[in-house]
Amino acid sequence: MRAGGNNLRIYLAGVKAALAARMAYRGDFFLSMLFMLLVEMGAPLITILIYRTGASFPGWNIYEALLVQGVFLLAKGIAFPFFFGIVWNTIERVQSGNLDLLLIKPKSTMFMAIVTAFDAEELGKLCGGVALFTLAVTRIPPPGLLEWAQFLALFIVTLAALFGYAVILAGLGIVWVGNFRVYDIFASITTFGMYPAVIFSKTLQTVITLIIPIAILGSVPASALLGRASPGTLGAVVLSIIFLLLSVGFWHRMLRKYTSAGG
Amino acid sequence: MNSLCLSGLRKRIYQGLRVLRAAALATYKEWAAYRSQMAVSIFVGPVYFLTQLFIWRAVFSTRAVVNGFTLEEMVTYYGISMLIGYLTFDSADWDLQMLVRTGGFITFRLRPVSYCFYAFCQKVGHRILAFWVELFPVYLIFFFLFKIKLIPVQPGWALLSIALSFILVFLTNFSIGATAFWLTKTEGVRRAILALRDLCAGTFFPLILFPRGLQKILFYLPFQFITYAPIRVFIGHYELAGVSLPIPEVVGLQFLAVLVMYGVYRTLWHFGIRRFTGVGA
Numbered sequence: 001m002r003a004g005g006n007n008l009r010i011y012l013a014g015v016k017a018a019l020a021a022r023m024a025y026r027g028d029f030f031l032s033m034l035f036m037l038l039v040e041m042g043a044p045l046i047t048i049l050i051y052r053t054g055a056s057f058p059g060w061n062i063y064e065a066l067l068v069q070g071v072f073l074l075a076k077g078i079a080f081p082f083f084f085g086i087v088w089n090t091i092e093r094v095q096s097g098n099l100d101l102l103l104i105k106p107k108s109t110m111f112m113a114i115v116t117a118f119d120a121e122e123l124g125k126l127c128g129g130v131a132l133f134t135l136a137v138t139r140i141p142p143p144g145l146l147e148w149a150q151f152l153a154l155f156i157v158t159l160a161a162l163f164g165y166a167v168i169l170a171g172l173g174i175v176w177v178g179n180f181r182v183y184d185i186f187a188s189i190t191t192f193g194m195y196p197a198v199i200f201s202k203t204l205q206t207v208i209t210l211i212i213p214i215a216i217l218g219s220v221p222a223s224a225l226l227g228r229a230s231p232g233t234l235g236a237v238v239l240s241i242i243f244l245l246l247s248v249g250f251w252h253r254m255l256r257k258y259t260s261a262g263g
Numbered sequence: 264m265n266s267l268c269l270s271g272l273r274k275r276i277y278q279g280l281r282v283l284r285a286a287a288l289a290t291y292k293e294w295a296a297y298r299s300q301m302a303v304s305i306f307v308g309p310v311y312f313l314t315q316l317f318i319w320r321a322v323f324s325t326r327a328v329v330n331g332f333t334l335e336e337m338v339t340y341y342g343i344s345m346l347i348g349y350l351t352f353d354s355a356d357w358d359l360q361m362l363v364r365t366g367g368f369i370t371f372r373l374r375p376v377s378y379c380f381y382a383f384c385q386k387v388g389h390r391i392l393a394f395w396v397e398l399f400p401v402y403l404i405f406f407f408l409f410k411i412k413l414i415p416v417q418p419g420w421a422l423l424s425i426a427l428s429f430i431l432v433f434l435t436n437f438s439i440g441a442t443a444f445w446l447t448k449t450e451g452v453r454r455a456i457l458a459l460r461d462l463c464a465g466t467f468f469p470l471i472l473f474p475r476g477l478q479k480i481l482f483y484l485p486f487q488f489i490t491y492a493p494i495r496v497f498i499g500h501y502e503l504a505g506v507s508l509p510i511p512e513v514v515g516l517q518f519l520a521v522l523v524m525y526g527v528y529r530t531l532w533h534f535g536i537r538r539f540t541g542v543g544a
Contacts, residue, residue, distance in 0.1 A: 025447070025450075027451070028450055031454070032450045032451035032454050036454065038458055039458045042467050046318075046467065049473065050472075052474070055323075056322070057318075057322065176299075181303040181307075184303055184307045185303060185306065188311050191314040192314055195317075195318060199320075199321035
């Protein structure tokens, strides 16, 4: 209990330091945050334009489709500022040799890599996620308590899956020195999670639900909230948990391979 | 007198070509060391494309035409957009703002070559490398795996249009970078302008999907000439906001947009460079 409180204190100190540093250029920070939000609205904008022309994703009305994207954006909005920064932090530190400074700290390296990577600009994503999610939820038939409970449980699994992705990408950054394009790899494969899974072929649906945890990032929790939980939901949850455990193992394996380049 | 001018011009062109060759080659060699980073596009590009394919297949399953586009045209649009993106991408904005912020720009003030020209040469070298590391493999994937034949209807006009887009992207990005003379840290401004640029250029989706009123505004902005116009030239017919134009006219307007953007860059540079002060570096 005391260790948990101590970790939280350390984490908050990291957040405070990151915020203070970013506030040196306040105007740029707020502009950056605002446009971070707007960039993330690309997929919802495509959805809106598609529905505006009279076309649609078969079986999904506009707000149901936007709900999937709202859930995805909300999850990213929590993950990116609070723990996904481990990716760029690790890549930068390996490149400059500064990862050594985290290795000698009396705390887990993974924890320290997260603590020193709070990304305030990414809070724009969170604002966008909250706005889009609220807009969609208020325009679908009100979900019951059971749907909300299922959704919340699945949303926690969504965050766990995103944590898994972050740790894997950061682990890759240890051996694939200086390659920030791991973000592009992540963004490309998770695009499938921004749309209702039913628009994809059966094979692809199986892949993104039961082999790589992508549907859990948007489609699965949104379906639960709409009262349409599919039989694959349990499989997606189990996969995400296995994925998380494997990702942590992968990180430690990659960290063992790290050879310092000085600093 | 005339022959003296001509010989001076010839000398300047020759010197410019030598700088272009040297800087492009150096950049090519430098980035070839990180070619695996570029090669990530061989995975990322087709995956993005596959997503678009599924999205639009689902949309077109309920109707044959969306805002004048058939499924085949829509898919082709995204394919060409991706390839043009590989050819025209650059980071002139980031490079310039970083040099201004860190003070590294001082060294460029001491060189007998304009920084803008040097940055352009760097882009040429970088994109030559991207041609065979990114574009060529992705083109083959589109051709053999997705069975999309991305062949321009009028190759000459398409090449000219892509070349103009190449210059236009550079001038736009360089102008964005020049804002660092006023703002020092330009992350937010860069993000803002790049997002608006891509949205108005038709990088995310065809501009014809926008409401008619918005299309009319976009028609008069130079951004459509970055992606949308070159794609329409590639396809062989141009239409936006209900206006159809012959291909030579589109390319002519694109040339005009390049001139306008050059004027914007010159103006920003003229006032911005006076604000620059640097120590050491």
